[in-house]
Amino acid sequence: MGDFNLTVILDAIRRSSGGLSRVELAQIVGLSPQTISNISRRLLDQNLIVEAGKEGSGPGKPRTILRLNPSGMYAVGVHLDPAVATFVLLDLVGAVVQHSQIKTPADGDPDAVIAAIAGEIEQLIQASGVEQGKIAGLGVAAPGPIDHDQGTVVEPPLLNGWDRVPLRDALADATGMSVLMDKDVTSAAVAETWAGGPSGTGSFVFMYMGTGIGCGIVLNDEVVRGASGNAGEIGHIIVDPDGPPCDCGLRGCVKSSCIPQVLVAQAQAAGVLDEAAPLSGGPAVQDGFARLCEAADAGNSAAAAIIDKSAVLVARAAAVVANTLDVDRVVFGGPFWAPLSKRYLDRVPELIRQNSDAGNIHAIEVVGTGVGEDVGAVGAACLVLEHTLAPRAQRLLLEG
Ligand SMILES: [Zn+2]
Structure with missing residues (x-):
C-alpha cells in the first residue's frame, strides 16, 4: 500500500456512496486516465476493489463502476472502558463482521486485563473465519488522557493501578499485530465519520x-x-x-x-x-x-x-x-x-x-x-483502515 496515488483513488472510491467509474475518478482526483487505469488494475489484482456493474444511458460506452471490496481487508478494534471491553472485526467498508464483549476485570490489574484482551481477540478472529493475513492491524480506543507518542494510558478513572501503562506496545507483543491507539472519544468520532452515515x-x-x-x-x-x-x-x-x-x-x-x-x-x-x-x-x-x-x-x-x-x-x-x-x-x-x-x-x-x-x-x-453501541471499538478498527488506506502528506513526502 505504498503509493500515494493509489490511496487517493481508494479514498475517493470509499467516500462515494455508490462507487465511481474510471472517468469520474479521473475528474475527481485529477489524475490522467492512463494512471487511473493502471492503479485500478493494481487495486483489482489486490482484491481491494471490485468491478460492480455498468452505468450510463447516454451516448458512448456504459461505464464500469468501481467499489471497495468488503472482504479485501479487515481490521480489529478494541474499546477498553473501565466497565466493559468491546471487540469488533470490521471489513474494508467499515461493517461489523464479528463482535464480542467482556466485563473489564474488576481489580483492573493491567497485566490481567491485557492478557484477557489478547485472548478475546484471538477468539474473535477464529470465530470470524477470516484469515490472519487479511487483517491489517489492531486499533485500541482507551480512556484519556493518553500519551499518544508513547502509546501509554495515563491514570484513567476507575482503572486502579493504571499509571502510564504501555498499552499499545503490550498489545502488540501479546497479539503479534501492529497496533494503533487513540483516545476513546476520538475513536468514537472517527467511527461516526466512517460508519455513521449522514450524522x-x-x-x-x-x-x-x-x-x-x-x-x-x-x-x-x-x-x-x-x-x-x-x-x-x-x-x-x-x-x-x-x-x-x-x-x-x-x-x-x-x-x-x-x-x-x-x-x-x-x-x-x-x-x-x-x-x-x-x-x-x-x-x-x-x-x-x-x-x-x-x-x-x-x-x-x-x-x-x-x-x-x-x-x-x-x-x-x-x-x-x-x-x-x-x-x-x-x-x-x-x-x-x-x-x-x-x-x-x-x-x-x-x-x-x-x-x-x-x-x-x-x-x-x-x-x-x-454507529450504535460499539462506536468506540468500531472507531478503533477504523483507525487501522484509515492508517492503511487514507492519503497522508507524510506518505507523499516519503515517496516524493
Ligand atoms: Zn473541575
Whole structure:
C-alpha cells in the first residue's frame, strides 16, 4: 500500500456512496486516465476493489463502476472502558463482521486485563473465519488522557493501578499485530465519520457518554486531535456553579456533577438504589446506572429528576463546545448512552438551541450515534483502515 496515488483513488472510491467509474475518478482526483487505469488494475489484482456493474444511458460506452471490496481487508478494534471491553472485526467498508464483549476485570490489574484482551481477540478472529493475513492491524480506543507518542494510558478513572501503562506496545507483543491507539472519544468520532452515515459528515461534536464524559471533534470532515492527541477533555467545564466540589478546587464541573458515578451516588442518597456504600469499579457503576435509568423510565420521580437534571448540565457543556467550534451537529453516543437516549433526545435539543449563539444563523442538530453501541471499538478498527488506506502528506513526502 505504498503509493500515494493509489490511496487517493481508494479514498475517493470509499467516500462515494455508490462507487465511481474510471472517468469520474479521473475528474475527481485529477489524475490522467492512463494512471487511473493502471492503479485500478493494481487495486483489482489486490482484491481491494471490485468491478460492480455498468452505468450510463447516454451516448458512448456504459461505464464500469468501481467499489471497495468488503472482504479485501479487515481490521480489529478494541474499546477498553473501565466497565466493559468491546471487540469488533470490521471489513474494508467499515461493517461489523464479528463482535464480542467482556466485563473489564474488576481489580483492573493491567497485566490481567491485557492478557484477557489478547485472548478475546484471538477468539474473535477464529470465530470470524477470516484469515490472519487479511487483517491489517489492531486499533485500541482507551480512556484519556493518553500519551499518544508513547502509546501509554495515563491514570484513567476507575482503572486502579493504571499509571502510564504501555498499552499499545503490550498489545502488540501479546497479539503479534501492529497496533494503533487513540483516545476513546476520538475513536468514537472517527467511527461516526466512517460508519455513521449522514450524522458523520461536515462539522460535529461527538458527546461521549462513558465512565467519564468527553467529546470528539470533527471539523469539515477532519478529526481534530490537538497537539498531544488529547483534544476534547471537557470534564472541568463548569455547568452548575453551586454544584458538588471537584478535584480541581472549583464547583459543579462536568466531572463532579454529571458523570455516571456521580448520578449513581445521587440515586443512592435519594433511596432510588438500595446500596448505601459507594459502588466501586466500572462494572458496578454501569450496573447501578442501568437500574437508575430503568427506574426513571418506570416513572420513579426521584430517578427521573436525577437524569433530567443531568441532561440540563450535559447540554450546557455541549453548548459551550458547539458554540466554540461552530459545528452543525452534536452527536451523542458511548457505552452509557443507550439507557439515556430517549430522555436526552427529548430535552437536550431545545436546551442547546437556547444556549446557541449561532442559532439565528444555523440550527444545531442533536442526534444519537448512527454507529450504535460499539462506536468506540468500531472507531478503533477504523483507525487501522484509515492508517492503511487514507492519503497522508507524510506518505507523499516519503515517496516524493
Ligand atoms: Zn473541575
